[in-house]
Amino acid sequence: MRPPIRNCFFSTLISAALAGLLLLPLPGLAEEAIKLSTTTSTENSGLLAFLLPAFEAESGIKVHVIAVGTGKALELARNGDVDVTLVHARASEDKFVAEGGGINRRDVMYNDFIIVGPDSDPAGVRKAGKDVLTGLQRIVDSKSRFISRGDNSGTDQMEQGYWKLLGVRPAGKAYVSAGLGMGEVLNMAAEMQAYTLTDRATYLAYRARTGLTILLEGDPRMFNPYGIVAVNPGRHKDVNYKGAMRLIEWITSPQGQEKIASFRVDGQQVFFPYSGAAR
Missing domain, CATH: 3.40.190.10 (Periplasmic binding protein-like II)
Incomplete structure (x- = not known):
């Protein structure tokens, strides 16, 4: 015997209501x-x-x-x-x-932070030893390309502090402000054979795909x-x-x-x- 249409209608409403309740987050x-x-x-x-x-x-x-x-x-x-x-x-x-x-x-x-770049190191950053400012000065003097985060990140703030202490930074097209995350900047540096400042952890995670080399590390100012x-x-x-x-x-x-x-x-x-x- 078929149930009354009215009962089917209310059963459907109840089922729909219960289903809706199950989709709602429970209290807490x-x-x-x-x-x-x-x-x-x-x-x-x-x-x-x-x-x-x-x-x-x-x-x-x-x-x-x-x-x-x-x-x-x-x-x-x-x-x-x-x-x-x-x-x-x-x-x-x-x-x-x-x-x-x-x-x-x-x-x-x-x-810590490190400076990385192509293994050929055209700016001679390795010759700066552990001195981050001397390493960056070599990049400026050689007119080598430097890729900056340019995003007000902690890395970017540290980099800008170094340039302020140095009193100069790469000019014109030698300085690329990417506005990107660290991984993307490392990829850019690899493609453009450029230098960049990075945290060590992200560098190691991307080292195999970028081929970039650590050229300067160990300065206490890179803590x-x-x-x-x-x-x-x-x-x-x-x-x-x-x-x-x-x-x-x-x-x-x-x-x-x-x-x-x-x-x-x-x-x-x-x-x-x-x-x-x-x-």
Whole structure:
């Protein structure tokens, strides 16, 4: 016997309603996700793909990553578009905190910057030894091409600081401001047989495909520390501050620091634990 049409109609409505409910996030689950703005170096090197699954498995919190230059990463945090930021430009981080945009900054890790270029080294950067300014002066004097990030990233800010100390930089077409991430800049430097400043981790991740060579390293002025900062919930009510602090506590814990130390690129350790007190 066929059911009444009316009963079929209501059964269909109920089924549709239940299906719709199943598609909606359950109460509380929306809180179990955080948005992280970070640098292209942590993404391009493979570090985040190595670290975050361990945090997500332990905490049950999904991390959505937005990898951009440090300047943009801090801008996203300043606007409350993310919950936490992991960057490497200490002066900019301190300013972000001082302005009230972020709280609970912690030291996370460090590595170093290097100058890379074609193995033929037409500017003779190798002859500068460990002196980054002398190496850059040789690039200027030889009119060799230099590829700049040009994106207000931590790497770009460090590079601009060197040119300021030097009082000069490559002129005209010898200086290319790319406005791109580190991996893309390394590819450009390889194609154009040019020099560039890079973090060591991204260089190693791209070395095989670019063929670029480390020409200058070891200057203390090329030290590259990373910090993590929670977005201030007093300024942005909708940020997931609790989730952000879970990530901060985990990445600076002995477990998180050991995980960072165990990460390898091309068989080499490229990030070194540097956890300290909140500043």
